[in-house]
Amino acid sequence: MHEGARKKWVVVACVLWISFLCAGVAATLFFATFDPVNLAQQATFPAEIDRMTGYSLGFLLFWLLLVINSLIILWLLRASKF
Amino acid sequence: MTITENIAAQRSAAIYSEKIFPREVRGRFQSLRSICVYLLLGAYYLLPWVQWGERQAVLFDLPARKFHIFMLTFWPQDFYLLSLLLIMAGIALFFFTAIAGRVWCGYACPQTVWTEIFIWMERWVEGSRAQQIKLASSPWTFNKLRKRIIKQVLWVSFALLTGLTFVGYFMPIRQLLLDAATFELAGWSLFWVLFYSFATYGNAGFLREQVCKYMCPYARFQSAMFDRDTLIVAYDQNRGEPRSRGKKRKQTAAAPKGDCVDCGLCVQVCPTGIDIREGLQYECIACAACIDVCNNVMDSVAQPRDLIRYSTEAVDSGQQSRLPQLLLRPRVLTYAVILMALIAAFGSALLLRATMQVDVLRDRNTFYRMTSQGIVENTFQIRIMNKSQIEQRYHIAIHELTGASVSWSSPHKNIASAAVAPGEIGDLIATVSIPADRLNSRAQKISFMISETLGPRPTSIAEESRFWGPTPQADGGTR
Numbered sequence: 196m197h198e199g200a201r202k203k204w205v206v207v208a209c210v211l212w213i214s215f216l217c218a219g220v221a222a223t224l225f226f227a228t229f230d231p232v233n234l235a236q237q238a239t240f241p242a243e244i245d246r247m248t249g250y251s252l253g254f255l256l257f258w259l260l261l262v263i264n265s266l267i268i269l270w271l272l273r274a275s276k277f
Numbered sequence: 278m279t280i281t282e283n284i285a286a287q288r289s290a291a292i293y294s295e296k297i298f299p300r301e302v303r304g305r306f307q308s309l310r311s312i313c314v315y316l317l318l319g320a321y322y323l324l325p326w327v328q329w330g331e332r333q334a335v336l337f338d339l340p341a342r343k344f345h346i347f348m349l350t351f352w353p354q355d356f357y358l359l360s361l362l363l364i365m366a367g368i369a370l371f372f373f374t375a376i377a378g379r380v381w382c383g384y385a386c387p388q389t390v391w392t393e394i395f396i397w398m399e400r401w402v403e404g405s406r407a408q409q410i411k412l413a414s415s416p417w418t419f420n421k422l423r424k425r426i427i428k429q430v431l432w433v434s435f436a437l438l439t440g441l442t443f444v445g446y447f448m449p450i451r452q453l454l455l456d457a458a459t460f461e462l463a464g465w466s467l468f469w470v471l472f473y474s475f476a477t478y479g480n481a482g483f484l485r486e487q488v489c490k491y492m493c494p495y496a497r498f499q500s501a502m503f504d505r506d507t508l509i510v511a512y513d514q515n516r517g518e519p520r521s522r523g524k525k526r527k528q529t530a531a532a533p534k535g536d537c538v539d540c541g542l543c544v545q546v547c548p549t550g551i552d553i554r555e556g557l558q559y560e561c562i563a564c565a566a567c568i569d570v571c572n573n574v575m576d577s578v579a580q581p582r583d584l585i586r587y588s589t590e591a592v593d594s595g596q597q598s599r600l601p602q603l604l605l606r607p608r609v610l611t612y613a614v615i616l617m618a619l620i621a622a623f624g625s626a627l628l629l630r631a632t633m634q635v636d637v638l639r640d641r642n643t644f645y646r647m648t649s650q651g652i653v654e655n656t657f658q659i660r661i662m663n664k665s666q667i668e669q670r671y672h673i674a675i676h677e678l679t680g681a682s683v684s685w686s687s688p689h690k691n692i693a694s695a696a697v698a699p700g701e702i703g704d705l706i707a708t709v710s711i712p713a714d715r716l717n718s719r720a721q722k723i724s725f726m727i728s729e730t731l732g733p734r735p736t737s738i739a740e741e742s743r744f745w746g747p748t749p750q751a752d753g754g755t756r
Binding site: 223230 | 339340342353356359464465466468469484487488491492494
């Protein structure tokens with residue numbers, strides 16, 4: 196693997212891994228405070244979800260948001276002229 | 278190519294490369310690391326199988342929003358305890374880092390421990406470092422294919438076992454294994470088993486030291502906890518240099534030379550592919566493989582051991598090392614004091630943890646009800662969370678509203694005490710009544726006293742609410 200490709204993979208791995216850790220903290224804090232079943236009842240659209248689905252989707256959503264956030268920041272920094 | 282150039286090439290290859298083939302090594306510290314692998318992984322794989330009474334001893338029962346850890350049950354309300362525990366773990370990490378450097382990385386980090394066991398499996402199948410390098414560069418023969426398939430089967434099975442065990446901390450593992458064995462695992466449990474297996478395989482089989490080098494925040498900031506007296510793995514520059522080897526060593530017999538025979542083994546055994554002789558580097562996970570291998574080499578050339586050893590910056594610059602100097606440092610003491618305070622806070626919070634929690638909600642539909650006998654009634658929803666391990670019965674009383682009486686009206690009328698099963702939430706209803714002429718304002722403060730009636734130390738909780746009635750008349754009657 197040449198150097199450039201490798202660096203890209205390192206960036207992807209770092210973004211995924213750090214977002215994963217932060218999503219874990221965020222999901223723990225969030226679901227210790229709110230019960231996904233109660234949240235589903237309050238939804239503005241009919242949402243029938245059990246707790247495992249709530250936790251899993253919540254975690255994955257946090258993760259996805261953090262990954263998007265990190266990638267946009269990286270892209271902005273790279274594309275900037277300081 | 279000289280050995281030094283060879284090492285340099287290997288090193289730069291390691292940075293952008295492909296794969297590091299750490300050489301196998303025996304020695305004091307590697308035995309210690311193996312013991313850590315057995316202890317930690319043993320605990321990880323066996324703990325979910327331990328039973329405590331009727332239930333799994335350690336079960337983070339997410340679907341029921343309850344964490345069981347042996348005799349303790351934690352609720353979402355006890356979350357602050359978990360936070361305290363995590364903060365304690367963080368400070369403990371700082372504490373041990375200040376004293377002994379990266380012992381966490383070398384001996385206890387899941388990344389290191391799982392990587393170690395994946396490397397063992399690789400060695401069983403593919404043999405020593407030299408054999409592995411040969412196999413990697415050889416064309417695809419039947420033998421290579423066979424070895425690679427066996428290795429992958431071992432790795433994938435072990436990763437699946439790891440994933441299954443991980444999910445077994447969150448749902449009963451016996452049922453989980455039964456479902457897995459009968460291929461009935463589905464939905465989120467299947468997803469998380471596969472997810473964690475994949476993560477294990479990726480981190481321990483594929484990424485390995487790259488996690489420490491590129492992805493781990495601790496590896497980057499641990500140096501902030503270091504000072505001159507922190508233990509590090511270090512090469513004794515004064516003793517080792519100038520290094521020389523083989524023929525050159527003999528030819529220049531007259532020239533001064535250090536003890537380092539430049540065999541390059543310290544680089545070959547390094548799981549992160551660095552050369553410890555270049556000084557402290559952030560890639561070093563303090564696994565001490567280079568210490569063990571160098572000691573073996575020093576033994577074989579009849580030189581004293583510890584050319585590479587656990588040392589401190591202070592010792593390296595010629596100071597004497599004394600135990601008080603290692604332990605009684607402001608940095609270590611500060612971390613120790615914070616840690617002790619947190620342990621004390623955690624311990625007392627755990628001991629003083631309430632066995633119940635009460636929420637009082639007013640009936641939202643009607644403010645009050647007036648009976649034909651001139652009695653004003655309010656109903657209240659009382660939610661009692663029984664955090665104890667026994668079925669508890671609760672008594673309700675009233676304060677701050679003279680002349681009023683209270684009784685449970687649900688689950689049954691006129692019961693002296695209401696029962697709630699252990700670890701459950703009871704949704705109860707209480708009715709408060711008072712003769713209308715005893716009221717002196719439209720809304721009055723009312724205080725409930727909910728008391729446990731069973732157990733060794735029954736406790737009580739007071740909860741306030743408001744009691745509503747008709748506007749009292751000046752003559753004492755009501756309108």
